[in-house]
Amino acid sequence: MFTYGGDATLDGKINIDDYVKIDSGIASGLTGWANGDFNYDGKVNIDDYTTVIDANIGNQSGVFPTGGGIEGASSGVAAVPEPASISLLALGRYRGH
Numbered sequence: 001m002f003t004y005g006g007d008a009t010l011d012g013k014i015n016i017d018d019y020v021k022i023d024s025g026i027a028s029g030l031t032g033w034a035n036g037d038f039n040y041d042g043k044v045n046i047d048d049y050t051t052v053i054d055a056n057i058g059n060q061s062g063v064f065p066t067g068g069g070i071e072g073a074s075s076g077v078a079a080v081p082e083p084a085s086i087s088l089l090a091l092g093r094y095r096g097h
Helices: 016-028 046-059 083-094
Strands: none
Touching (some): 016 046
């Protein structure tokens, strides 16, 4: 068996579960593959996002649903904001900015 670089849950695919693991790893200062240290440099940081998980999400085989609602769309990768950026946007709205 094999998996993709960035598959923190080792379920054979990169999905939201893997992004939750890396986000939790960076927020808690954890290390190790299961926590998002995909390049084995001893820390979870932006390098693990850009050079590993984000770089490999498009390498998966099969259809990756985009949720764009475009009928007849059969393949492609959607740009998905990282969960941490969504919370920052929400915080800005909450504070009235």
